[in-house]
Amino acid sequence: MLFLQLLLQGVQTGALYALTAAGFALIFGATRIFHFAHGTSFTLAGYVFLFAWNGGLPWWAGSLAGILVAVLFGLAMERLVYRPIQRHEGSFFTVFVAAFGVAVVVQNLVGMVAGRGFASVDTPLSRADEVLPDVFLAPIFWIAVGVAVALFAALSTFLTRTHAGVALRALAQNPDLLRAYGLSSNRLSMLAFALGSAMAAPAAVLTAMTSGLNEAVGHHVMLISMAATIVGGVGSLRGAALAGLMLGVAESVALQFVDTQWAEGVSFLVLFAFIIFRPSGIFGVAQAR
Amino acid sequence: MSLSNRRSTEGPGGAAPPRREDPAPAIKALGLSAGYGGREVLQDVSLTLNAGEILCLIGHNGAGKSTLLRVLFGLHRPSAGSMKVFGEVPAQHTPAALGAAGVALVPEGRGVFPDLTVEEIFGLALWSAGVPKSGQRERVEEVLEVLPRIKEFRTRRAGTLSGGQQQMVSIGRALLTRPRALLLDEPSIGLAPKLFQDLIRPIAALRDTRGMAILLVEQNVREAFAVSDRVLVMRSGKFIFDGAPSDLDDHARLMELF
Numbered sequence: 001m002l003f004l005q006l007l008l009q010g011v012q013t014g015a016l017y018a019l020t021a022a023g024f025a026l027i028f029g030a031t032r033i034f035h036f037a038h039g040t041s042f043t044l045a046g047y048v049f050l051f052a053w054n055g056g057l058p059w060w061a062g063s064l065a066g067i068l069v070a071v072l073f074g075l076a077m078e079r080l081v082y083r084p085i086q087r088h089e090g091s092f093f094t095v096f097v098a099a100f101g102v103a104v105v106v107q108n109l110v111g112m113v114a115g116r117g118f119a120s121v122d123t124p125l126s127r128a129d130e131v132l133p134d135v136f137l138a139p140i141f142w143i144a145v146g147v148a149v150a151l152f153a154a155l156s157t158f159l160t161r162t163h164a165g166v167a168l169r170a171l172a173q174n175p176d177l178l179r180a181y182g183l184s185s186n187r188l189s190m191l192a193f194a195l196g197s198a199m200a201a202p203a204a205v206l207t208a209m210t211s212g213l214n215e216a217v218g219h220h221v222m223l224i225s226m227a228a229t230i231v232g233g234v235g236s237l238r239g240a241a242l243a244g245l246m247l248g249v250a251e252s253v254a255l256q257f258v259d260t261q262w263a264e265g266v267s268f269l270v271l272f273a274f275i276i277f278r279p280s281g282i283f284g285v286a287q288a289r
Numbered sequence: 290m291s292l293s294n295r296r297s298t299e300g301p302g303g304a305a306p307p308r309r310e311d312p313a314p315a316i317k318a319l320g321l322s323a324g325y326g327g328r329e330v331l332q333d334v335s336l337t338l339n340a341g342e343i344l345c346l347i348g349h350n351g352a353g354k355s356t357l358l359r360v361l362f363g364l365h366r367p368s369a370g371s372m373k374v375f376g377e378v379p380a381q382h383t384p385a386a387l388g389a390a391g392v393a394l395v396p397e398g399r400g401v402f403p404d405l406t407v408e409e410i411f412g413l414a415l416w417s418a419g420v421p422k423s424g425q426r427e428r429v430e431e432v433l434e435v436l437p438r439i440k441e442f443r444t445r446r447a448g449t450l451s452g453g454q455q456q457m458v459s460i461g462r463a464l465l466t467r468p469r470a471l472l473l474d475e476p477s478i479g480l481a482p483k484l485f486q487d488l489i490r491p492i493a494a495l496r497d498t499r500g501m502a503i504l505l506v507e508q509n510v511r512e513a514f515a516v517s518d519r520v521l522v523m524r525s526g527k528f529i530f531d532g533a534p535s536d537l538d539d540h541a542r543l544m545e546l547f
Contacts, residue, residue, distance in 0.1 A: 163416035182388040182417045
């Protein structure tokens with residue numbers, strides 16, 4: 001029964017990883033910007049929700065405020081950090097270092113303002129009941145899975161059924177050609193950042209209600225998102241989401257065999273295995289170069 | 290001079306009614322200079338593309354032809370010079386503003402997104418041109434009258450199409466915006482001469498039926514001259530010849546310039 005318990009816990013964690021990974025994959029796929037501060041959107045959204053909740057605001061108002069702050073942070077990164085670097089034809093490494101620097105600064109600011117250590121929100125939804133002998137499940141499990149499925153379906157529909165979504169897919173393929181179509185790649189890049197950052201916010205809110213947050217949670221989320229993007233196949237949103245789910249399950253199930261501090265390492269074992277045996281990822285297309 | 294050498298072209302005329310020829314030139318550029326990273330590619334170039342005219346631009350690789358087209362469509366900002374489109378200075382030197390003024394570009398290479406279907410590409414073009422939903426079907430029908438073969442592969446991903454089919458989609462995409470001035474950058478690349486003829490003739494016919502101005506950058510001189518009214522030869526960022534295609538019928542004269 002321990003295995004089943006860990007599996008269910010892994011599905012819940014994995015659903016949230018899937019959301020953040022899909023957000024990162026959307027931004028990276030459309031803009032080719034390695035948005036290392038994606039995890040910071042997650043941290044900010046989670047702490048804004050915590051503050052709102054502790055300040056007596058209803059859950060939905062706190063969630064909306066979290067989404068808004070995550071989106072604004074993503075847009076600010078695009079406009080104020082990445083675009084100037086790209087304008088000066090900065091390298092991939094420049095982008096990475098700039099994003100990493102911002103992430104570290106925000107992490108420390110969050111630690112100063114909110115205090116260091118774990119903080120969480122206790123709601124009736126987080127309290128688990130025994131659904132099978134020695135298997136406990138909280139209503140938040142179904143909410144996490146439902147939110148992840150609904151948001152991923154909404155994102156997929158947006159990308160295939162709307163002109164803006166199709167334009168984002170076009171941006172991923174050839175931004176220069178998009179300009180010849182009379183479309184602004186800058187605006188579409190901002191749309192990708194807004195949507196991708198928004199995807200991280202519900203995951204952050206649900207994490208605040210379950211395992212809790214600390215100021216460094218963004219780094220962990222970012223590493224998982226990056227691993228999921230590679231494991232799922234660069235450019236594939238469904239690949240990133242599926243890999244996020246898979247990594248969450250792997251991390252959780254591994255607890256049956258290893259101590260907690262090694263659980264995160266399991267995600268990277270999976271990543272290394274893919275890099276060696278299937279570098280194109282689950283849904284990626286093998287490239288000659 | 291520019292209209293004296295008009296040659297008849299065959300092909301469907303398209304659904305749009307013939308447009309009266311605009312008195313102002315479709316594009317009038319004066320003293321354009323442009324370059325990349327300090328290297329000047331265009332040097333004080335002036336050009337007039339008249340409404341209802343097919344102007345063929347030829348020259349060596351690197352002569353500045355594609356740069357000129359990129360400047361004329363707002364993809365590249367000139368370092369000097371000015372331009373008017375149908376007598377008006379465009380609000381901004383951007384593809385969106387020039388598109389709104391009636392200019393469309395078919396870029397070099399296959400101007401399609403390989404993972405999008407033809408319908409998605411057309412939808413994107415209509416969206417970027419701000420065509421309301423009520424008018425979109427009519428626009429697509431117009432294009433399908435000019436390039437009817439597109440019907441056969443409308444639902445396919447562009448990346449699965451042949452080179453000729455992709456070029457057809459790229460031109461069709463540009464026509465959806467109902468341009469009055471069409472800039473074509475080497476549409477024959479990778480196409481057999483017969484395929485290029487089949488592609489260019491219905492486009493050239495739009496000059497007669499809609500008074501469309503067409504600036505055709507081509508290496509395929511024989512086929513391009515067959516539909517052109519006027520020829521410009523470019524070398525090292527400057528025009529070195531402006532005249533009728535018949536003036537270059539003499540092979541030696543052409544080789545001397547080109």
